[in-house]
Amino acid sequence: MNKNSRWTLLAALLTLSASADDIRGADKLLCSILQTSLCFAEVECTNIPPTSLNIPQFIEIDIKAKRMSTTVASGENRQTPIESVSRKDGHLLLHGYEQERAFTMLVPELTGLASFASVGEDRSVVAFAACTPLPGR
DSSP states (O other): OOHHHHHHHHHHHHHHHTOOOOOTTOSEEEEEEEEEEEEETTSOOEEOOGGGGTOOSEEEEETTTTEEEEOGGGTOOOEEEOSEEEEETTEEEEEEEETTEEEEEEEETTTOEEEEEEEOSSEEEEEEEEEEEOOOO
């Protein structure tokens, strides 16, 4: 494989990894975590694998039930309540609080590319995800 072919392949892979879907009107989402960073006060943030922070690869979001959960296939059976859900200016906004941490998630509905922040007393976690509508069960 020549140098130009490698760059083309890399560009294609990066494009695929950052794709998501139009989520307008969706009641349930499946989000795949793309990248996470761990931040401490007065220290530079560090990119770290989601599994090192106990963040599952896939997260189901039930907007009507106001709940985030792991997938059945993960075998983890974890759930987090969402206290506030709103749609404004083409964005889905989720807010909540659990285990002494507040979280906010912003998802542009046209792209489905999400930004998530979890904030605690001594550290913050920032994550980026790609979301797609999930059919009702």
